Amino acid sequence: MARVPQHSSSEVLDLDQPLPLDSGRVLWPVRIAYQSYGTLNAARNNAILVCHALTGDQHVASPHPRTGKPGWWDRMVGPGKPIDTSRFFVLCANVIGSCMGSSGPADLAEDGQPFAMRFPVITIRDMVRAQIALLDALGIERLHGVIGGSMGGMQALSLAANYKNRAGAVLVIASTSRHSAQNIAFHELGRQAIMADPGWQAGDYYSSAVTSENGGTRKGPDAGLAVARMAAHITYLSEQGLTEKFGRRLQDRDAKTFGFDADFQVESYLRYQGLAFTDRFDANSYLYITRAMDYFDLAEEHGGSLTHAFASTPARFCLVSFDTDWLYPTSESRRIAHALNAVGAPVSFVELSAPFGHDSFLLDVPALDRMVRGFLQ
Amino acid sequence: MARVPQHSSSEVLDLDQPLPLDSGRVLWPVRIAYQSYGTLNAARNNAILVCHALTGDQHVASPHPRTGKPGWWDRMVGPGKPIDTSRFFVLCANVIGSCMGSSGPADLAEDGQPFAMRFPVITIRDMVRAQIALLDALGIERLHGVIGGSMGGMQALSLAANYKNRAGAVLVIASTSRHSAQNIAFHELGRQAIMADPGWQAGDYYSSAVTSENGGTRKGPDAGLAVARMAAHITYLSEQGLTEKFGRRLQDRDAKTFGFDADFQVESYLRYQGLAFTDRFDANSYLYITRAMDYFDLAEEHGGSLTHAFASTPARFCLVSFDTDWLYPTSESRRIAHALNAVGAPVSFVELSAPFGHDSFLLDVPALDRMVRGFLQ
Structure with missing residues (x-):
């Protein structure tokens, strides 16, 4: 990753004590970079915490400081939008382990050198622990709601299970209560691609910056990270979506070249x-966050029972899956719904039809907008 | 790949003229390594051509000369087995472009240096053209049948479409008439992993052998090839099969290690x-064969119509798909069946239930055995 020099558009919170972790270790120092939209009311009860996905960030509804692209959920968050910032105070924090301002492997440890692989292995619950520290610092005792898609949904579930009085409404989109063998397999593939890249250097690549063709600095296992991203990207799309978008169409040519250039659009x-991703993401962060996701198994954390995880929850829940999502298919959301039913929690569960696969939660699915708007009333 | 010094258990045919290719180029010199089982009868009409898959080889029912493992279809081919060598003369040739004796990028070009990336890009039809040359050399005018799974099925389809009088029965298992965008995407991922490995050296890695820990020779982009194989392997298994086989079980440990070792069995x-594959396969062969598969579109070759491809075929067909195969799902076999119906060809089409995903065609599926045995009567 080319280092992002500053996160001028984010606010930061530096914790005044180490963050305890599921591994038994602690994280120190701890910085949490976050972004907010709308205004926290006097009662401090109109906050909605948005949790981002694996490669997401806190720039939900404002331009990404590096790419200049609109926020990743710009279509969902804003005045009059489904998550209405004229009513709600919308908060999103970069997860720990990431590389957009919150403490991650690229950041400096106490000895003034980058953590690199000395960064502790974290879990989804650790990420949530950091979010709770942020809520405490902001004086937000109870969220109106917590919402997230994919890994963001895992955080929402973890928050609901482990901090039962901190959120009134929990909205989980295209997510799962545990990573399956196939989910783990795809992540392991990505990690092996990164770690096989000689540029990885056992994670200590931060000081070996080289100047790339376009004058930017490149460092580390960019080639491996690009391959990891390609693998993940395939899982985010549906076979149907890929066929509709690309089919077997050729790229800027009339006939196959009988070579190894990119003949096909796909x-x-x-x-x-793959390449674009290396400009905005740190390879070690990719290792740590995928590991956290693989470790996620909400039932396992609660005596092997998803029902135990949600016992006596005071929250109401909404679960949304997409019919073309093969990464976290509807059956995973159904499992969560059954557990919530078993504890008598109010739960809405719907499978939406959308052609975009897992990525549907980020894309133009009007039925999702209606679900989100309705549930957050 | 550690070079395989000889293929003592295979016979070889050296063509006496160049092999014309779909690209307009020719392959020269051309060696075809093949293996046979059973006896060709006097009428030369009891031959069954078995076509192997991407990383398969001619060692169908005899031990692999390098790994010592049983032939890849040992359970299917032999005396009294579904493809009964007491009745049939069973023939399997290593595809051109591969690395088990037939001409491929690791072999020497006319100038005495390995072809490497000077090897011409080939197609499935080119592979079949080489098989036909072998049949001609053996005096086999008409096969009793041609059979193959996965890429082997593509060859069987291509042979049926392009050499209409050369096979009486065509058995296609877990295959497709064209590579989808998702199929291409997974292959491109594998190719990028190989080509991103500095050991690839633009394909010219054959002379840079190094001695590995275990005393064997290793050369080339082993790390990239292992990643490519991991990606492909995921596509060969079903989500259900992975869950049944591995679930979230840990590997030789009681608890997660909070590190990056292989905690999970999967x-x-x-x-x-991934690692085992690099001992038996050449990375450049992987590039060339995946390219051939991506280029495969039987309809495109025949005026954009699969019906045209099979027009006036005298053969009878059998198509088998597996309900958990998401690489070449049943819908792809159905498309072929519809085209065969449209031209009035005799066709049996069945979707078998098996938990193993695409790999089902290689594994213990008794219903498949019965289908094969019955169809070849």
Whole structure:
């Protein structure tokens, strides 16, 4: 990753004590970078915590400071939008382990050197622990709601299970209560691609910056990270969506070249996605966050029972899955719904039809907008 | 790949003229390594051509000369087995582009240096053209049948479409008439992993052998090839099969280690599969064969119509798909069946239930055995 020099558009919170972790270790120092939209009311009860996905960040509804692109949920968050910032105070914090301002492997440890692989392995619950520290610092005792898609949904579930009085409404989109063998397999593939890249250097690549063709600085296992991103990207799309978007169409040519250039549009697209990702993400962060996701098993954390995880929850829940999502298919949301039913929690559960696969939660699915708006009333 | 010094258990045919290719180029010199089982009868009409898959080889029912493992279809081919070698003369040739004796990028070009990336890009039809040359050399005018799973099924389809009088029965298992965008995407991911490995050296890695820990020679982009194999391997298994086989079980430990070792059995399994593959396969062959598969579109070759491809075929067909195969799902076999119906060809089409995903065609599925045995009568 080319180092992001500052996160001028984010606010930061530096914790005044170490953050305890599920591993038994602690994280120190701890910085949490966050972004907010709307105004916290006097009662401090109109806050909605948005939790971001694996490669997401706190820039939900404002331009990404590095790419200049609109926020990743710009269509969902804003005045009059489904998550209405004229009513709600919307908060999103970069997860620990990431690389957009919150403490991660690229940041400096106490000895003034980057953590690199000395950064402790974290879990989804550890990420949530950091979010709770932020809420405490902001004086938000109870969220109106917590919402997230994919890994964001895991955090929402973890918050609901482990901090039962901190959220009134829990909205989980395209997510799961545990990572399956296939989910783990795809992540392991990505990690092996990164760690096989000689540029990885056992994670100690931060000081070996080189100047790239376009004058920017490149460092580390960019090639491996690009391959990891390509693999993940395939899992985010549906077979149907790929066929509709690309089919077997050729890229800027009339006939196959009988070579190894990107003849097909889908090849060209994937190569671009892989390369673009290396400009905005740190490879070690990718290792740590995928590990946290693989470790996620909410039932296991609660005596092997998802019902135990939600016992006596005072929150109401909404679960949304997408019919073309093969990464976290509807059956995973159904499992969560059954556990919530078993403890008598109010739960809405709907499978939406959308052609975009797992990525549907980020894209133009009007039925999702209606679900979110309605549930947060 | 550690070079395989000889293929003592295979016979070889050296063509006496160049092989014309779909690209307009020719392959020269051309060696075809093949294996046979059973006896060709006097009428030369009891031959069954078995076509192997991407990383398969001619050692169908006899031990692999390098790994010592039983032939890849040992359970299917032999005396009294579904493909009964007491009745049939069973023939399997290593595809051109591969690395088990037939001409491929690791072999020497006319100038005495390995072809490497000077090897011409080939197609499935080119592979079949080589098989036909072998049949001609053996005096086999008409096969009793041609059979193959996965890429082997593509060859069987291509042979049926392009050499209409050469096979009486065509058996296609877990295959497709064209590579989808998602299929291409996974292959491109594997190719990028190989080509991103500095050991690839633009394909010219054959002379840079190094001695590995275990005393064997290793060369080339082993790390990239292992990642490519891991990616492919995930696509060969079903989500259900992975869950049944591994679930979230830990590997030789009681608790998560909060590190990046292979905590989960599925991680350990994938790493092993990736590494083991590099001992028996050449990375450049992987590039060329995946490219051939991506280029495969039988309809496109025949005026954009699958019906045209099979027009006036005298053969009878059998198509088998597996309900858990998400690489080449049943809908792909159905498309072929519809085209065969449209031209009035005799066709049996069945979707079998098996938990193993795409790999079902190689594994213990008794219903498949019965289908194969019955169809070849």
